[in-house]
Amino acid sequence: MSEPVVVVYDPITTIRWNYDVERETLAEHGVTLLLPPTLDEARAVLPRADVVVASGKLPTAELDLMTRCVAVVCYSVGMDGVDATRAAQLGIEVTNVPDYCTEEVSDQAIALFLALQRALVPTAAAAATGQWQVRDWDEFYRMRRVRGQTMGVVGLGRIGRRVAEKAQGLGMTAIAHDPYPTDAPIPFLPLPELLERSDAVVLCAALTPESRHLIDAAAIARMRDDAVLVNVARGGLVDEAALAEALHAGRLRGAALDVREVEPTPPDSDPLLGMRNVVLTQHVGATSVEAFADMHVLAAARILDLLRRHGRLAAR
CATH class of the missing domain: 3.40.50.720 (NAD(P)-binding Rossmann-like Domain)
Structure with missing residues (x-):
């Protein structure tokens, strides 16, 4: 040999x-x-x-x-x-x-979710420049209590399961969608029903030809106006143009993306830059x-x- x-x-x-x-x-x-x-x-x-x-x-x-x-x-x-x-x-x-990196990516998902709930990024950025008055921001009046919310996890593999477990540890209800349901003690729902019921949708699914742009304009239209979207899986799961349009129109409360369809996304063509209700990180979820x-x-x-x-x- x-x-x-x-x-x-x-x-x-x-x-x-x-x-x-x-x-x-x-x-x-x-x-x-x-x-x-x-x-x-x-x-x-x-x-x-x-x-x-x-x-x-x-x-x-x-x-x-x-x-x-x-x-x-x-x-x-x-x-x-x-x-x-x-x-x-x-x-x-x-x-x-x-x-x-199961723990790290699931931590990143929860951290991004919490940042959206507390408008953490824009308020911290304002405080860093000496700006104290944020009570006239729309985001100030849309902060949410985490306990009691419902988190919908799309893709219940290793990472998705840990996201659901950590959400439950925060007092949330966890529901899931996966094309291959398992014996996990979490309710499995069709994707349309999950989108309609969730306060937060967290994407942990694999990117395949079938799942590309899984979250498109039609999917976003099913989500609540006060819901948030978190993506720690692959950028191609989200139609980013449709997401930007929904956010600008106020049809979603916020989005947090650790992954993008094009990495890095050219700043001059990124429709998600400059929005206070969007948190963007540099595909760092697996890092520790x-x-x-x-x-x-x-x-x-x-x-x-x-x-x-x-x-x-x-x-x-």
């Missing part, structure tokens, strides 16, 4: 990040980790790869170069950056690292010291499991 090779197609280089844990863990099992510094060099070594790791989008054309590859590991929870249909045609498994440490360990474990299952590494 030849020594397995793992290629990181697009190594993370823009932040303080290294792959020492993955490299050392894989080396203990005789597996080589390659970190090509350019995409051209990545393409040159893809034919050697038993497993490919993709931090972002993996162009479909690259799959055809991966003649030895048994699996692609998305270095994230989401897997929408890989053409799963073409990968399946080539016999390449597509998987992810699902457990590394603990999550980063978990990612290294769990990614290495996932790679080793894949190599063993596909016969590229001897079982223990």
Whole structure:
């Protein structure tokens, strides 16, 4: 059995990040980790790869170069950056690292929700410039008590379940919509009914061709005028033009988005900038010291499991 090779197609280089844990863990099992510094060099070594790791989008054309590859590991929870249909045609498994940031993303969802309830971002920004008088703002009179509200969670996977549990811990009622209902002790509803009943709708669903623009103008029209929308999943779940139109028209109380359909969204074409009832963050929901440490360990474990299952590494 030849020594397995793992290629990181697009190594993370823009932040303080290294792959020492993955490299050392894989080396203990005789597996080589390659970190090509350019995409051209990545393409040159893809034919050697038993497993490919993709931090972002993996162009479909690259799959055809991966003649030895048994699996692609998305270095994230989401897997929408890989053409799963073409990968399946080539016999390449597509998987992810699902457990590394469950607490962080669910925390981010609750934090964004609370920021909207308390108009935290605009009032804090005003206070930072010495502005004290905010009692003439519409947002001042639309703050809500959290206890007693209903949170509708769309997508009840690991993260969605934790969002629901944390909402319940705040004294809220949690309801859910998911195309694959589970035995979770939370009422499952059709999406239209969830939208109509929820004070807050939190998106935790995967982005698929079927779920793109799941929250469009028609869906927003079903939501209450005093409801808020929170998205910590994928930006493509929301029709942002329809959302901006509804917010400007007062058909929603607010929105908080950690993810956008285009990242980063060009400031000169972003319809959601400059609104006091909108909170925008930079896709940071998965971030924490603990999550980063978990990612290294769990990614290495996932790679080793894949190599063993596909016969590229001897079982223990």
